[in-house]
Amino acid sequence: MNGALKSPSVARNRDPILAVLRRFLPQAGTVLEIASGTGEHAAYFAAALPRLTWQPTDQDERALNSIAAHRGDPGLSNLLAPLRLDAAAPDWSVERADAIVAINMVHISPWRATQGLMAGAGRVLPPGGVLYLYGAYKENGAHTAPSNEAFDADLKRRNPEWGVRDLEQVVDLASTHGLELVERIPMPANNLSLVFRRSGA
Numbered sequence: 001m002n003g004a005l006k007s008p009s010v011a012r013n014r015d016p017i018l019a020v021l022r023r024f025l026p027q028a029g030t031v032l033e034i035a036s037g038t039g040e041h042a043a044y045f046a047a048a049l050p051r052l053t054w055q056p057t058d059q060d061e062r063a064l065n066s067i068a069a070h071r072g073d074p075g076l077s078n079l080l081a082p083l084r085l086d087a088a089a090p091d092w093s094v095e096r097a098d099a100i101v102a103i104n105m106v107h108i109s110p111w112r113a114t115q116g117l118m119a120g121a122g123r124v125l126p127p128g129g130v131l132y133l134y135g136a137y138k139e140n141g142a143h144t145a146p147s148n149e150a151f152d153a154d155l156k157r158r159n160p161e162w163g164v165r166d167l168e169q170v171v172d173l174a175s176t177h178g179l180e181l182v183e184r185i186p187m188p189a190n191n192l193s194l195v196f197r198r199s200g201a
Helices: 007-025 040-048 061-071 111-126 146-158 165-174
Strands: 029-034 052-058 099-103 130-137 179-187 191-198
Touching: 007 040, 007 099, 007 111, 007 179, 007 191, 029 040, 029 111, 040 061, 052 061, 052 111, 061 111, 099 111, 111 165, 111 191, 146 179, 165 179, 165 191
Parallel strands: 029 052, 029 099, 099 130
Antiparallel strands: 130 191, 179 191
């Protein structure tokens, strides 16, 4: 597929992530994916969850082209064309979604992107709507594994604004936008799935 990028980590993590998504996503509706990257997750999850409409987004031109290329696979009528979206922006190009998914975004972006993600989720999700995050986190101020500490150092070398975040800080930020952590799920390779639900259900 012309322009389709591939990430080795997707093949490793997509099935464990899918197992969690099956538990928490609604049976039908629209899932907004923030920072869709290569688009491989979007294509895989759209194929596996045909009753959900999957809306991929990114702010990077190469990523948008890659998502569009992966969307060319047959049988993905529920995978929408990618939209340009900056999570840190005060207004998003999507005004409503039944669930939001952000995979490996919080640590590979400036903190203001996570702030924007939580604010956007508070605006876009209905009461009871789910925000799903996947990635590495520190807990109680400490890394959960030496590999995560090395990963954090590498991220900060690449961009000082990136880095593995404190779980407690992310949870506190979410709560200010009406999002409650309902489950913390250990995942392979010392990652976590975090499932938030918007209050008011």
